[in-house]
Amino acid sequence: MILFLNIVTFTLVAYLQSSLLARFDIFGLMPNLALILITAFSFHRKTYMAYIFAFVYGLVLDSISGGPFGIHIATFMLIVFACSLLSEETRSTVSTMVSTVVILVASAVFYLSFWIILSWQSKNFAFSGILFVLGEILVTTGVFVVTFPYLKKFFLWEEAVEARK
Amino acid sequence: MKKISFLIFFSIIIIIFSLLFFKSKGSFSGIDSGIGRIFAPVGAVFSNATSGVKDFFSNIGNIGNLQKENKELRTRVNGLESENARMSVGAKENEALKRELKFARDSGFETISANISFFDPTNIRETITINRGSNDGVRTNMVATSEGFLIGKVTDVYPSTAKILLITDPLSALPAMCTSVNATGLVQGQVGMGIVMNQIPQDIELKKGEVIVTSGLGGEYPKGLIIGKVENITKKNNSIFQSASLRPLIDFKSLERVQLIKQ
Numbered sequence: 001m002i003l004f005l006n007i008v009t010f011t012l013v014a015y016l017q018s019s020l021l022a023r024f025d026i027f028g029l030m031p032n033l034a035l036i037l038i039t040a041f042s043f044h045r046k047t048y049m050a051y052i053f054a055f056v057y058g059l060v061l062d063s064i065s066g067g068p069f070g071i072h073i074a075t076f077m078l079i080v081f082a083c084s085l086l087s088e089e090t091r092s093t094v095s096t097m098v099s100t101v102v103i104l105v106a107s108a109v110f111y112l113s114f115w116i117i118l119s120w121q122s123k124n125f126a127f128s129g130i131l132f133v134l135g136e137i138l139v140t141t142g143v144f145v146v147t148f149p150y151l152k153k154f155f156l157w158e159e160a161v162e163a164r165k
Numbered sequence: 166m167k168k169i170s171f172l173i174f175f176s177i178i179i180i181i182f183s184l185l186f187f188k189s190k191g192s193f194s195g196i197d198s199g200i201g202r203i204f205a206p207v208g209a210v211f212s213n214a215t216s217g218v219k220d221f222f223s224n225i226g227n228i229g230n231l232q233k234e235n236k237e238l239r240t241r242v243n244g245l246e247s248e249n250a251r252m253s254v255g256a257k258e259n260e261a262l263k264r265e266l267k268f269a270r271d272s273g274f275e276t277i278s279a280n281i282s283f284f285d286p287t288n289i290r291e292t293i294t295i296n297r298g299s300n301d302g303v304r305t306n307m308v309a310t311s312e313g314f315l316i317g318k319v320t321d322v323y324p325s326t327a328k329i330l331l332i333t334d335p336l337s338a339l340p341a342m343c344t345s346v347n348a349t350g351l352v353q354g355q356v357g358m359g360i361v362m363n364q365i366p367q368d369i370e371l372k373k374g375e376v377i378v379t380s381g382l383g384g385e386y387p388k389g390l391i392i393g394k395v396e397n398i399t400k401k402n403n404s405i406f407q408s409a410s411l412r413p414l415i416d417f418k419s420l421e422r423v424q425l426i427k428q
Binding site: 014017018019022023025028029030032034061064065066067111114115118119121122124126128129132133135136 | 283284285286287288289290291292294320328330334335336338353355356357358418419
């Protein structure tokens, strides 16, 4: 049940990210819902499960995206690793502050490495790109701060339902 | 006792007749207006309130009918609204199809139409996935247009889908020229910042609003496909080239259908 719900949630978010949200950006910026979901998921699920989801979800997004291939898988795996270090004992009580720092660092790693690779490939290190990347990092972190309490409730509710069975 | 009752009855009759007599003579007009002035505001409040109550009670009987009528009207309004929305979407689609047809007829290109399945989820890369692939005749490097404007080219082809690299992607570069002056350059995408035309010779006098089209150099893109209009021009004294940021004539975020040119 819990696995099924998680698969549905991840699929919906992937659709949302690559269809609906892509059309409704905020001044050209768009929050990365996949990063947000993986971070919240990693804080509230068993580490091995988070690694499996991170890998499969990363693979799916890398194949939809124009690349560089593997950037989603690598970032998601790093997020799971960081979350497993930070929340081994206190998964359900992880604070918004700690999780915000994680998403901030994760989105910075994701977008900056993306920008560096693309700039190197196109041989065009435009400074305007940095501003855009910073905007993306801030929008993703902002949306995470707003949605994290709800995602936390959702994942804890799922766990409670499973425990009752 | 009977006498007293009789007297009271007669007194009342006399008082009533006297009042009627004096009233007809206009003797009570001052008293009337005073009473009216004092009680009128309160009366109005009560009148309104009771009229509401009256309406309420008279409507209670009709509530069943009103609810039914309301429900019917709501259903009709919803139906008309959805029909209206469908018609406006249909009209928009019709306009787009007309433009596409006009482009195919005027240019003489044979095209394959496709719908967009996905946008790139990262917002840094500018790629789209379409619902046509090698089974439908799509090949790598086919040029993609929408409503007659250049949008990109096919980079990856699968049996039932294909990926298009948009001209706004940072890894996209294509030779272009200005329609009014003899200026050539290279149109490149920028991370989150649209498209820029680089390598334009300094001595060329570019103006805002000038239309930029593909130059056809290299044979990758056919000549004359519209890319966008000049928005800003950047000139540096110590550089041999100038650059211009371009505004695409189509909104890439609201793309729905694309045409692939068979070459």
